[in-house]
Amino acid sequence: MSIYRMDFAVYTDRIGECKHFYCNYLGFTISYEDETYLELRSDGFEGCLCFMLAQREAGAIFSGKGVMLCLMVEDVDAVYDRLLGLGVDITEKIGDRPWGERSFVVEDPNGMHIYVASAAD
Numbered sequence: 001m002s003i004y005r006m007d008f009a010v011y012t013d014r015i016g017e018c019k020h021f022y023c024n025y026l027g028f029t030i031s032y033e034d035e036t037y038l039e040l041r042s043d044g045f046e047g048c049l050c051f052m053l054a055q056r057e058a059g060a061i062f063s064g065k066g067v068m069l070c071l072m073v074e075d076v077d078a079v080y081d082r083l084l085g086l087g088v089d090i091t092e093k094i095g096d097r098p099w100g101e102r103s104f105v106v107e108d109p110n111g112m113h114i115y116v117a118s119a120a121d
Contacts, residue, residue, distance in 0.1 A: 010066075018051045019040075026042075091113060
């Protein structure tokens, strides 16, 4: 599996406070924002730090606890098939998402969600 970007998403109901803290005190910039999701970037780092409400209308099934690891890969279908073949339990089946990604979700042994995605064709 070739990962070309890794992001962390924090489940929170304090998105506005996180935005203020990370942008005003730590110098992050906003790369995307809506009422349920905030994506921040820092100069010189390829990944993102994201904050999201646990329950959203659109999106993957998320536990609403802790953090979620987001792995961007070249061929999400190949990774999905490989994990299925290895007997890994899939939390959310693969599918095309309204924000332009094809993705699925698995859980690690600690219950942390791992969102695996590629840009949709």
